[in-house]
Amino acid sequence: MYKAVFAVYTLLVTFLSLQTSTNMPLGSWDKLSHFLTYSAFSILAYGVVRTGRAYIILCIVIVAYSGLMEIAQSFVPGRIMSVYDFIANTLGVLIGVLIVKFLGKWIRGTK
Numbered sequence: 001m002y003k004a005v006f007a008v009y010t011l012l013v014t015f016l017s018l019q020t021s022t023n024m025p026l027g028s029w030d031k032l033s034h035f036l037t038y039s040a041f042s043i044l045a046y047g048v049v050r051t052g053r054a055y056i057i058l059c060i061v062i063v064a065y066s067g068l069m070e071i072a073q074s075f076v077p078g079r080i081m082s083v084y085d086f087i088a089n090t091l092g093v094l095i096g097v098l099i100v101k102f103l104g105k106w107i108r109g110t111k
Contacts, residue, residue, distance in 0.1 A: 002047030009044055010065075013037060017069040021078040034088035035095070038066060042096030059097055063090050 045058045066089035074081035 002044070006044050006048045009041065013041065014069070018072055018076055019079075020076055031084060031088040034085050035092040038062065038089040038092030039096040039099070040092075042093040043100055045096075046100045055100070056097075059093050063093050066090065066093075 041062050042059050045062060046055055049055045049058055067086055070081045070083075070086050070089075073079040
């Protein structure tokens, strides 16, 4: 189930990232949307893997994927590649990892 949700989420992020844009409705919320999108991405990734090491590797892949999406946007009319978007994506993944780490410890009751 987690793998299917993760796959659909990945396709959704890809689709939305590569849409032609003539009007960006997010405005000043753009970086927050990047941050939240990639936080959710890394949280969803936790359900896909079995080990902590695999989770970290998958999160690194998600960061690389976000970079590829930014590069690909430079070829889409009305879109631009942005280092600031990439930074927001990366910070989102990092915060997602911290959330998983905190919740994982809380759920297991370990310190």
